[in-house]
Amino acid sequence: MSKKINLFSNLKSDFASGLVVFLVALPLCLGIALASGAPLFSGIISGIVGGVIVGYLSQSHLSVSGPAAGLTAIVLSAITDLGSFNIFLLAVLLAGLIQLALGFIKAGSISNYFPNNVIEGMLAGIGVIIILKQIPHAFGYDPDFEGDESFFQPDGQNTFSEIFNIFDHVQLGSIVIAVISLAILILWNKVEFLKKVKLIPPALVAVIVSILLNEFFIQSGSNLAIAKEHLVSLPIPTSLEEFKNIIVTPDFSAISNSKVWIVAITIAVVASIETLLCIEASDRMDAQKRYTNTNVELKAQGIGNILSSLLGGLPMTSVVVRTTANNTAGAKSKMSAIIHGVLLLVSVLAIPSILNKIPLATLAAVLLLVGYKLANPSTIKHFWEKGKYQFIPFIATFGAVVFTDLLKGVALGMIISIIFVLKGNMKRAYHFRKEEYHDGDIIHIDLAQEVSFLNKAAIKTTLSEIPENSKVIINASDTVYIAHDVLDLIKEFKKIRAKDENINVTLVGFKKVYELENSDGFKNTVSFENQYDAMKRKIIPVEINKTDIIE
Known part of the structure; x- marks a missing residue:
């Protein structure tokens, strides 16, 4: 008042x-x-x-x-x-x-x-x-x-x-x-x-x-x-x-x-x-x-x-x-x-x-x-x-x-402020640890707590630049929210391009994926490790089909 x-x-x-x-x-x-x-x-x-x-x-x-x-x-x-x-x-x-x-x-x-x-x-x-x-x-x-x-x-x-x-x-x-x-x-x-x-x-x-x-x-x-x-x-x-x-x-x-x-x-x-x-x-x-x-x-x-x-x-x-x-x-x-x-x-x-x-x-x-x-x-x-x-x-x-x-x-x-925000979000969505790549080096991509569809373009560009015959670790251990678009992108990279170009891909934090549905019916995707965080936010986890799980 x-x-x-x-x-x-x-x-x-x-x-x-x-x-x-x-x-x-x-x-x-x-x-x-x-x-x-x-x-x-x-x-x-x-x-x-x-x-x-x-x-x-x-x-x-x-x-x-x-x-x-x-x-x-x-x-x-x-x-x-x-x-x-x-x-x-x-x-x-x-x-x-x-x-x-x-x-x-x-x-x-x-x-x-x-x-x-x-x-x-x-x-x-x-x-x-x-x-x-x-x-x-x-x-x-x-x-x-x-x-x-x-x-x-x-x-x-x-x-x-x-x-x-x-x-x-x-x-x-x-x-x-x-x-x-x-x-x-x-x-x-x-x-x-x-x-x-x-x-x-x-x-x-x-x-x-x-x-x-x-x-x-x-x-x-x-x-x-x-x-x-x-x-x-x-x-x-x-x-x-x-x-x-x-x-x-x-x-x-x-x-x-x-x-x-x-x-x-x-x-x-x-x-x-x-x-x-x-x-x-x-x-x-x-x-x-x-x-x-x-x-x-x-x-x-x-x-x-x-x-x-x-x-x-x-x-x-x-x-x-x-x-x-x-x-x-x-x-x-x-x-x-x-x-x-x-x-x-x-x-x-x-x-x-x-x-x-x-x-x-x-x-x-x-x-x-x-x-x-x-x-x-x-x-x-x-x-x-x-x-x-x-x-x-x-x-x-x-x-x-x-x-x-x-x-x-x-x-x-x-408009300029929004562009900067989008650019900032893209950068914050993941950390790409690779200075100068040499044969045998491991490339680390650590995903942030929240990865939305706005980050799809930046992650897509990063994955496309990964060289043949390399080793990649994509880490989602700290991730609370991942957009379905980004999950599909990573799935496609692992199943198709990685096989074609002999890229060894290790996914951390993607062992089990749960689809979470809140009271408004809004659906999010989170890693298994963050199920407890999701429950604290009053979101109800429901396991999705194994065919949709990234293994």
């Missing part, structure tokens, strides 16, 4: 971190909605629900949910394909129901199989993406939407070409504000008397200073003044009717449309995978090493997506950028995520005109430091020192995340 959490026990640090996440989330919610071809407020609604509802229901202490950059392409094509945002909202609602079901059937447990080196590679890759994507914003060049994490951009550019385009669109005022903001963010935790002012986060100070500085530039007629297109652009409803139009509801009449169900399944699968990856990442970031029940998280995300769709919001996931910003800002509990959602709700209703004065260059400075925390060079050094089997999946994931996107990067890292 999980321990009850007092959400107010770390209110000072959680309020400060929630404020930082709110500042980071605001332009990301708007940017992702814009890139998705959805109403701008749909991104804000998703952020509010992700913060308040999912934040409360989730067991994660650091994770922050909201609209995700990884879903923009899916959302954009789905809205176009379905022909209506209302019909798309129905697909989001169904996706939420699917996620809820996935939580109940404990599908979240698959996150336990994500290797640490792949998760760390993903985080380092996202860190580099954040840095590269925020450099143009820091220079006052903002054609790419805030929150984009893909190498190839919707506007036809890519991450690097966007940086080279900066030189034709430099805004000196943005550079000045970005530099001053970075200075505040860095020095705030280094100057002794400022470190004591813990309630006021440096990001808020940087935002206030940047607003005041830009207002001064505007009033003084300076050419450093930042134009409206380089500021946060939250729509401001001017009447009650416009407020009412913000809430859009799903069109339930399209429930029989097969395209709606395809979109729902796609969103549910992609959103769930991204969430599980982020939860694993947030648990690794957690200084207190608390672990999240991922099945509860899937249920929370499902409920969040259902509510978001009913209010006219975008689909959501747990998001790495906001989660990292939360951790970096010193969050202690999930109260920080809830506070960020409440601040989104209050601010868009009460002070939208003030929010629209925030320069994107300031928020770029905040995210640049978040990116550095993720892509710290010491992480690369750490995995390099761990050896190639840890480093190669890490660096492959890292590179693929930077040059493609998050899911493709993780998929590549997982």
